[in-house]
Amino acid sequence: MARSKNYQDPKLEEKLKDRKYYATDSNPDFLKEVEKIGQTIAHMCYQCGTCTGSCPSAPRSSYRIRLFMRKAVLGLEEEALTDPDLWLCTTCYSCTDRCPRDIAPTDVIMAMRNLAAKRDIVPRNFLQTVQLIYKSGHGVPNNDVNRAARVKLGLEAEPETTHKYPEYIPGIQKIIDHYELKAKADRLVAQGE
Amino acid sequence: MSGNNMRQYAFFLGCIAPNRYPGIEAAAIKTSKKVGIELLPLKGASCCPAPGAFGSIDLNIWYAMAARNVVLAEQMNMDIALICNGCYKSIYEVNHKLKHNDELRDGVNEVLKEIDMEFKGTVDVWHLAELYYDPEIVGIKKLADSVTRPLTGAKIAVHYGCHLMKPKKERHFGNTENPMWIEELVAALGAEPVQYRNKMQCCGAGGGVRGYDLAHALDITNEKMINLQEVGADALTEVCPFCQLQYDRGQIEIQEKFGSTYGLPVLHYNELLGLAQGMNPDELALDLHAVDVEPFLKKIL
Missing domain, CATH: 1.10.1060.10 (Alpha-helical ferredoxin)
Known part of the structure; x- marks a missing residue:
């Protein structure tokens, strides 16, 4: 044929x-x-x-x-x-x-x-997780409702993670940048808009 | 600090427990203390990172990011305990792989060197639930002895989730077709564990599918909900905050998308243990749950 x-x-x-x-x-x-x-x-x-x-x-x-x-x-x-x-x-x-x-x-x-x-084939939601982790260290970051709830529970508003210790975030960014993944995520997300 | 027979672990929080269901975090710390486990802050830990989202893009970055979290615990010279199956996949599996695969470990250490870190392979990673079950650490008897408010009369179904026990040859939990050990943990609280069809099926959220095709993910969840409804469970328990989110918020989404209503309360095992040890609902932030937990509380309080 x-x-x-x-x-x-x-x-x-x-x-x-x-x-x-x-x-x-x-x-x-x-x-x-x-x-x-x-x-x-x-x-x-x-x-x-x-x-x-x-x-x-x-x-x-x-x-x-x-x-x-x-x-x-x-x-x-x-x-x-x-x-x-x-x-x-x-x-x-x-x-x-x-x-x-x-x-x-x-x-x-x-x-x-x-x-x-x-080959740049990645669904948006995967890339957005990368962007969130790059920014805050968390794929699902804290928010105000949750901060208030944490305080009521006797926990600190920010958990003992990169949220409370943002000085750890640059290290995470270095790892992601080593693979140039943040640039890729930004580029592909922007392309999709 | 506490030399009095407390076992200490670096507590890896993940994302969804501290940032969506903080009652799980609070309960894990308090309930563990009553059975001889002290959970210490793992300062500066991040997302595990999400095995589906991150691993799908590049496994090498997933290894490196997870390794960074493990190294923080190595610096404390302490094993990690955690409360989420997704985190378990990242942290346990990467730790295990890097310990046994020189090529992978060297690759990861090359990247970690840029931030003055090195993976040494000196600690182990545990899910809190397996520490509770292990008679050498806690065991069913000690757990049952910690109960002050037995959950008598409550029928509770267990969702095991996927990444704690599977793939079984890379784990140490044995049979993954019909395990019963979490049912034993539930029975230790005085509740009646109930079996249901296709118990080991996935909640539907993993692998990035919840974000990629929500209706598809929810349709899997809905199948589980139908099977749970058949046996008249009063609540569903699990050991994974992401599964919890999928069942709890998912029931609202199922209602909106498919028009089916279940109203089945969903509680992490640590929330359940907290209730059984006498914690009040407001010490567990149960009001943050999407599905009203009240009907279940009426049964047990």
Whole structure:
């Protein structure tokens, strides 16, 4: 089948496009990268589907962990990293505990997310957490209602964290800056606006 | 300071307990004291950082940030105790990985050097709940002996959450299909633990999904709520403030989005222990809970 058909109507071209995989779609390094970052033996997967059967996200969406496992093994990097379902894993590790091949499919997903992030594919809420931690040390920072409640409990208004000791925040910022993650988060969040 | 048989730990707070449900923090400190555990401030600690949000972007930053928190405890020469499954994943798991993987540890130490810190691997990390269960540390008997107001007649369901016990081969809790040890902790308070369908299912919030697709996360929570309602639980208890947030605020969101109402009070085990040790509801800031805890209090007070 032709990969491009040059139909006049772009809608029809899209509707009828060739959905076969070709050897050239595969990046054999993808599996190696996933295994290195995820520290798990993804290539041992024999596609039994215990993972998808254990997955709380599967019954309410098109997310299929088994599919991502197959894409890892086949090197279908583009397919895997651009699929929005990649971000529907709650990382509950049920698939990992039940995998008969002793693979950690959850960590395959984590590795793929890391690789997607390298291509600037990261949902906003993940980046916003980074921005919050950079600013205050906390992903969920204190607020006035909570400060008042803390004082009523006999606790100090600020917990014994970076909130009470902001002098620790520059160290945290240095770590995040080492990986240039704050700049990246700012850039991608601004792009989305 | 207290040489009188108190075991001391550096208390890692995380985010949601101190900044959304401070009653958990207050209760953890007070209730632990009554069973021989003193929780000391871990000054300058940060977010663990959130394993889903941070780990998904770059595991190396997650290792380095979590390691910084561990090093603060190393400087105190003290093991860490904490009260949140999410924090447990970050702090326990990174500590464990860095102790056993030279390549990872060297990578992390290269970054920590920039802020004059070094991960040495000299402390251990514990969830407070496992210290309560451990007969060498506290144990069920000592816990039961600390109870002054037994929660008699209350049916309490347990949500274990994910990151304390799973993945099981990187943990030490054994079976993750139908564990019963937190039910034992609940029974020690005089309450009746109840079983329900698919107990070990995730609350739905983790992995960044709560922020990415709230309806999806809540639909998972709602499935758990249906299963909890079936067995007539008076309250749900857990050992993870993020799960607590998902069940507690989530019930309000479920009502708004799906139109289902449950009104099931959700209490962290330390809040429950506080009540059983005679703490008053206003010493636990139970008014900050989204779901009214009053019906449960009427049952036990």
